[in-house]
Amino acid sequence: MIQSAKRCVRKTIGKAQLTYDEFITIIAEVEMILNSRPLSYIESDDNEQPLTPSRLIIGRRVINLPSVESNDTFEEEFRITKEELHDRMKYFHVLLNHFWMRWRSEYLIKLSDTHRHSPLKLNQSGRINKGDVVLIHDEELPRGQWRLGVMESLFKGIDRFIRGVSVRTHSPGGQITTLRRPIQRLYPLEVSATSEGEPIECSTVVNSPKV
Incomplete structure (x- = not known):
């Protein structure tokens, strides 16, 4: 899992020009993606939320980066224009979406392969049941x-x-x-x-x- 995430991070932002704070922000978002994956399912949960690592760690679902809105305001003390800040945020989302698509694909393949080599095979008759x-x-x-x-x-x-x-x-x-x-x-x-x-x-x- 961690090796797959590191590989996807390197392929996604290996040549990106990021400041230290920008890099930490992206890593925090990557952490959110990894810890939001469903591990199991809580049948007694009224909201039918999956059991994720974030719920085990902090007791709730973590939140991703805010979306880019045209009416967002920024303090004047920043030595950067509003348009530049929006462009930077869009660049963040491009990188993170690239990581998400790459890592999700590897993760689903890993789930499939792990299950295929276990005694419970999804494509065999009688191995899965109604209600799973x-x-x-x-x-x-x-x-x-x-x-x-x-x-x-x-x-x-x-x-x-x-x-x-x-x-x-x-x-x-x-x-x-x-x-x-x-x-x-x-x-x-x-x-x-x-x-x-x-x-x-x-x-x-x-x-x-x-x-």
Whole structure:
């Protein structure tokens, strides 16, 4: 996990021209991305929020960088124009989105590979059941956000292998909806894919970020 994150950070900002404070800010955002990944699912949670490393560390979900708004105001004491500050923030988001897409891809591949080599294989008949909670691959979600779903129905092919799943999930507006997805677009949660006794990796930084 940490090696994958370091590799993605190097490929994303290895040649970027950043000040020390800018670098610390981006690392803090990377920390948020890593610690917002769903480890498991709390059935008793009224808000149906996944159990993440950040909730285990500080008891709540961490917040990412603010979005860039045209009406944001800046103090006059800065020796930089408002347009330059906006351009810098947009540059931050470009770097972070690049990291997010690269790391998410590696993370999902790792989840898939880990589960494939475990006794529970998603594509074998009878190995997954109605009610299991899975991670749904969704390219449209904002950076650092994940979509969980509960499997309701399994669809098998003529070879008796499971090829598709009906998943109950929440729409972006918060409404309950049912989706049908191929098995290749669903991933087990990290705890279910981790062997017993293996520690869960969490990312932390020592100092608070400066923006």
